[in-house]
Amino acid sequence: MKLLRRFNTVLYQLFVSYAVLIIVTTLIVGLASYLFFTANFNREVKKMHRGTVVHTGELLDHNVFRKTESMYMDLAVNADISFLFQRAIPGNHANIVRAKRVLEHKVNAYPHLVQSISIYYQNHDVLLTSHGGITYLNGDSSSDPFHRDLMTVLAQPDSSERWIGRESGEREYTVLSAGHDPLKVVYGRTYPILLHNGEMQGYIAIVLKTSVITDMIRSAAADEHGLLFVMDHVGRVISIGDSHMRFTEEQEDMFKQKVMASEQTWGTFTESINGVRSVISYAALPTTGWKLIGMTPVERFYEKSSIIQRKLIIICMLAIAIGIAISYFFIAKLYNPLNKVMQSVRSMLGARFAPHPDYSLNEYALINEAISGLSEKVGKLEATVEDNVPLIKHHLIVGLLHNTVHTDQEFRDKLAYLQIAMTEPYYTVVMIEIDEQQINELSVQNKQIILYNLIRELEDWEHPHFSCLAASSSDRHIAVVVNTGSRDEDAIRGLTDYCFEYASRNFRLQLSGAAGGWTDDPLQLYHSFREAGQYLAYKYYMPLTNWFPDSVYGRRQQSRERMPEQHLDALHNALKHKDMDAVRTSIDSFVQLCEQDRYSLEHCEQRWREMVGIYHKYVKDIQLTSSELITGHYMEQFDQVKDIHQFRQWLLDLIAMTFRYIDERNLNKTNDMVDKARKYCEEHLAMSLSLSEVAEEVGISPGYLSQLFKELTGTNFVDYVTGLRMEKASELVVSTGLSIEQIAQQVGYNSPTYFIKKFKGSYGVTPKVYRYHHSLRQ
Numbered sequence: 103m104k105l106l107r108r109f110n111t112v113l114y115q116l117f118v119s120y121a122v123l124i125i126v127t128t129l130i131v132g133l134a135s136y137l138f139f140t141a142n143f144n145r146e147v148k149k150m151h152r153g154t155v156v157h158t159g160e161l162l163d164h165n166v167f168r169k170t171e172s173m174y175m176d177l178a179v180n181a182d183i184s185f186l187f188q189r190a191i192p193g194n195h196a197n198i199v200r201a202k203r204v205l206e207h208k209v210n211a212y213p214h215l216v217q218s219i220s221i222y223y224q225n226h227d228v229l230l231t232s233h234g235g236i237t238y239l240n241g242d243s244s245s246d247p248f249h250r251d252l253m254t255v256l257a258q259p260d261s262s263e264r265w266i267g268r269e270s271g272e273r274e275y276t277v278l279s280a281g282h283d284p285l286k287v288v289y290g291r292t293y294p295i296l297l298h299n300g301e302m303q304g305y306i307a308i309v310l311k312t313s314v315i316t317d318m319i320r321s322a323a324a325d326e327h328g329l330l331f332v333m334d335h336v337g338r339v340i341s342i343g344d345s346h347m348r349f350t351e352e353q354e355d356m357f358k359q360k361v362m363a364s365e366q367t368w369g370t371f372t373e374s375i376n377g378v379r380s381v382i383s384y385a386a387l388p389t390t391g392w393k394l395i396g397m398t399p400v401e402r403f404y405e406k407s408s409i410i411q412r413k414l415i416i417i418c419m420l421a422i423a424i425g426i427a428i429s430y431f432f433i434a435k436l437y438n439p440l441n442k443v444m445q446s447v448r449s450m451l452g453a454r455f456a457p458h459p460d461y462s463l464n465e466y467a468l469i470n471e472a473i474s475g476l477s478e479k480v481g482k483l484e485a486t487v488e489d490n491v492p493l494i495k496h497h498l499i500v501g502l503l504h505n506t507v508h509t510d511q512e513f514r515d516k517l518a519y520l521q522i523a524m525t526e527p528y529y530t531v532v533m534i535e536i537d538e539q540q541i542n543e544l545s546v547q548n549k550q551i552i553l554y555n556l557i558r559e560l561e562d563w564e565h566p567h568f569s570c571l572a573a574s575s576s577d578r579h580i581a582v583v584v585n586t587g588s589r590d591e592d593a594i595r596g597l598t599d600y601c602f603e604y605a606s607r608n609f610r611l612q613l614s615g616a617a618g619g620w621t622d623d624p625l626q627l628y629h630s631f632r633e634a635g636q637y638l639a640y641k642y643y644m645p646l647t648n649w650f651p652d653s654v655y656g657r658r659q660q661s662r663e664r665m666p667e668q669h670l671d672a673l674h675n676a677l678k679h680k681d682m683d684a685v686r687t688s689i690d691s692f693v694q695l696c697e698q699d700r701y702s703l704e705h706c707e708q709r710w711r712e713m714v715g716i717y718h719k720y721v722k723d724i725q726l727t728s729s730e731l732i733t734g735h736y737m738e739q740f741d742q743v744k745d746i747h748q749f750r751q752w753l754l755d756l757i758a759m760t761f762r763y764i765d766e767r768n769l770n771k772t773n774d775m776v777d778k779a780r781k782y783c784e785e786h787l788a789m790s791l792s793l794s795e796v797a798e799e800v801g802i803s804p805g806y807l808s809q810l811f812k813e814l815t816g817t818n819f820v821d822y823v824t825g826l827r828m829e830k831a832s833e834l835v836v837s838t839g840l841s842i843e844q845i846a847q848q849v850g851y852n853s854p855t856y857f858i859k860k861f862k863g864s865y866g867v868t869p870k871v872y873r874y875h876h877s878l879r880q
Contacts, residue, residue: 152370152396154382158318165308291307320343382397513624513625534580534601557573571586620652633652664705694746793820827851828860
């Protein structure tokens, strides 16, 4: 009876309740973990296995195939390699030697990757290799089976061995059986890089060491305790981590059907191989179209999960025992934790909660009062946080745009904190730009008011399956993160049109906008932000356009088309002849080309710099300096230029002023005096021809003659006379049998030694060597 009465006490009732609760909870958690955790663990192991295969494929693609493609590009643009595609072989043996050295250098630079390199010059029917030198085929391709097989593949664009890449149809990776040689991995590509009318001039073939592929996949397979191998697009095993492994025809057909015929870039499935059920993961190699396949027995996948299951049972039993012991200990001292809580409340909240002498206050009432006070403080804290929501939102957007938000969970947590839902699959960034001149006329306060209102209107704009966050990225730019259910540029344009109309109606401001590329990963939005900023830069060349979408300017930014050279030549000739109408026509033609959706921003800027460079060269050639022409007035005008049309007018005005300046300067020139001085020098080369002597002959002062001579000929008097003497001396050296001393006297040098020094300074060799070289050429 005493025992039963004891169970009526709170202590033992709490003990039984806690014990039952711990046992039931542990059993439920253990059973659920046993059933679900192992399955999730195995799924994650498969995912990691597939990730390893994908990662190994990326390493293989980057370190082997793309590096080989880069090696081809280096060879294709090498002057020594391309020289023999254009020139005849006879008489150019030095070029052949240099070309072979280039191939040997490439092979030596990548000894672990490249076995050999071959170049076929079709116009000469010659094969140049890094290991064998030059071979004249003379129309007989059977003498080199490797060359014959490679020509067959390159000449048949519809061959099953061809892999067509992203840039053009001439590039391929293929496996060729070169005669009786072992299986080779070859990168063969026609020359030139871009074929005209489909006709090639030859090819460049890079033979890889199969060991570099085998070693890489063998290393990765060792980490996974499985097997990795590479299959080409027709199902042939290119390289395998275990050289003793062989597949039957039935197994190879299975791989062709489930792996090679799959349009997915990666995948995982389970299949029996040689009686062993295995997990098979594969990943496509982007450059070649081949597949990297990983194979691991199922029992090896699940052996770790079996260990975890056994450990889980032990942990559950220990948890029950420890839980019961701990619950008994704490229940026996139930008031001790409550007393500690009261002490903590008194220490934190002060004398207000000090114990009364008569102990009339209830502890739970005091705790409730303390919680009420804390609730009030928490409410104030929440109000403070609410006031800082715009700042938190701004930091989130800036973090996305500058890649400082590192995980999707961090992004989702901040959205949840801001109570913002972005659940649609597609994201992009829209940049809104306010006209610089208009925004600079406003006060700082007005700028902030306008930015605040524009951001509010952008975020309040409603459209189905559409949401956005906006923040100012500068005092005249607003970045908008858009989340939509589809890649709908019309909806984006509707948002910007509304914003443009709102700014024009309420603030009389002109806005421009650009949309970056789409992404399904919000952590990649910094790419879209960078693209939108690049597209906005096109406004300089297209000032009448206010919308720059990715669908148009993404293609233009990637364009490799080049402007014709005619407008550069036309500007050069127009400056040379001082034809202002022709100058205007050439600059206008360039402006019209920039306004077309054909040329990238980088190319437009490059051509604009080239045109300005032509003007600077023209000014330099006529012995003028920029400080003489570009005055403070022109610099003030230049600082106000904001688009290509204004720059066009500024440059036209500058060129017109330059022409006027030249005309005024030329009125003061005395060409006859300089011509007379030049003629006198040509007729009296044997004399000393000092500046004073010639000036006296012309009838002007030596200083003035030197100035005129420099302005009209572009060189000083002494260098001009030296040039005449050396030109006359070179004629006498090659056309007469006179001695060096006689020639020196005829061109005005009393010292043969000094004459030889000057001659060598002009021609790089002594007169005697110069005469000898000339006789050899004859």
